[in-house]
Amino acid sequence: MITTAFDSAMRLEMPAGPAARVSDNFSDFAQVMKSAHGRGVSIQSMQSEADGATIRLAYDNAANMMEMSRLSDDIYLVASNFVPPSDTGVKSIGEDWIRFHFRIGGKSFSHFNGQTVGNDNAKSASLFFHPKNELACDWLLNTGTPLHFVALWCTRRVFSDLVGGEALGLPFACRQIASGVAPSFHYQATTMTSGMYRTVQEVLQAPPQTGLRRLYLQSKAYALLYEIASQVKTDMEPVKSGLSERDAARVMQAYEILIDHFVAPPGLDRLARLVGVNRTKLAEGFREMFGASIGELCNELRMDQAWHMLSSTERPIIDVALSLGYEHQANFSTAVKRRFGQTPREIRQASAG
Structure with missing residues (x-):
């Protein structure tokens, strides 16, 4: 069940990640949307499969819709051609998921960690990480502005698998997310590329009922994840790594060993022997690549x-x-x-x- 509550400012409180992941038929998610948007919201269709589920919600007519699909236990997709019937505030609670947001129309703003982010430019792409139990994040959806976007939620493991040995080329906070060392709130805006824009349009314009729709959405989700992982930028100085390509690969090998043995990890000396690098280079390289010690x-x-x-x-x-x-x-x-x-x-x- 999703538990929802309204605070003194009448903002709906719900998890930041895929809140309906515990519900095979997304009935909880439907109730949240109805609570937020009123009686005009109706369930247009609901499908449940062994390893996936989709719900389409409509307001007034079928063209004004929001769709949420569980593509796997680790990836969710939301597609929106939706006009909020009223100014809607959502207070989200951190669940340690990463949200990738691709907006091609409409306005929305978020307030977290003492800062407000939003863009009057309809086209935007961003990465947002909200750690467990961190301060609430407020989202404001503006009345009368059609929200045309695709959003993806995925676990850090999916993101880590996606970037693999290329993590060193990512911004520092993104490397921390991929490595499993949680930073605080992290918001990373990046350029909406033509590839992202085209893929979002394909998702929003695709026929809603086809036998292969979930497979189609999975392919588009991974295309968007690849695009944003390739495009993400940072204002920080580029990483100046003293590691050779060979040593960086050894540090990544050590990381993979720790992922499988984090309860009883090998000591630094043994881990260094396993990957074929000296203990000092391993410890320093690990902190350089992931922003944390092996113990952390x-x-x-x-x-x-x-x-x-x-x-x-x-x-x-x-x-x-x-x-x-x-x-x-x-x-x-x-x-x-x-x-x-x-x-x-x-x-x-x-x-x-």
């Missing part, structure tokens, strides 16, 4: 797994702690509280509520 990365991955197990399973908390390498539940609770601002029990209660 492993701890972040443990906390990610802790959040998943606490929020989506019923395993006893002590079992979760032991499975993540904590001998004492008290130490585990302290670590979780420090990372998320909630105890394991509070996370579980909130997820069940």
Whole structure:
């Protein structure tokens, strides 16, 4: 279930990531949209498959629609040709997902971390990362401006797999996201390329009911992810790496080992031997590429797994702690509280509520 609430400014509160991912038929998402936009919103169609689901919502007529599709457990797509019937404010809660936004028409603004971002230029592309339990982010959709956009949500693992060994060429914060070391809020605007624009149009203009629609949307989603990963820019100085291409590949190999063994990772000396580089170069190269130490990365991955197990399973908390390498539940609770601002029990209660 999605829990929604209105704050004193009458802003709808809902998760920042794909809020309906726990619902096979997206009924929760439909209720959120109806709450936000009133009785004029109707469910035009709803489909559910073993590994995907789609809901199309219409306001007044079929041409005024918003569609949300679960392409896999790790990727969601929203396509919008939608005119908000009233100024709509959405307060989103961090879920550790990455949102890629491709807008070709309309206006929307967001306020987070003390800054407001928005662009009067209808064409824009951006990457937005909202860590778990961070400050709320407010989104404002303006009345009377048709919102023509495609948005993708994906997990950090999908983004990491996408960029692979090319992570070193990304902006610093993007490398942190890909590596699993969560920065704070991160917003990265970039140029809307002709390829992005064409792909967004193809998604918005595609016939809604075809037997291969989900496969079609998957191909367009990956095309957009490739385009924005290739295009993303930064105002920061380019990365000046002292690593050779060979050493950078070894650091990436070490990273992949840690992804698979983060609960009981090999020590620095053994890890260096496994990838064929000296321990100093490995430690320095790791921080240069990912902006964190090996220990910091492993701890972040443990906390990610802790959040998943606490929020989506019923395993006893002590079992979760032991499975993540904590001998004492008290130490585990302290670590979780420090990372998320909630105890394991509070996370579980909130997820069940």
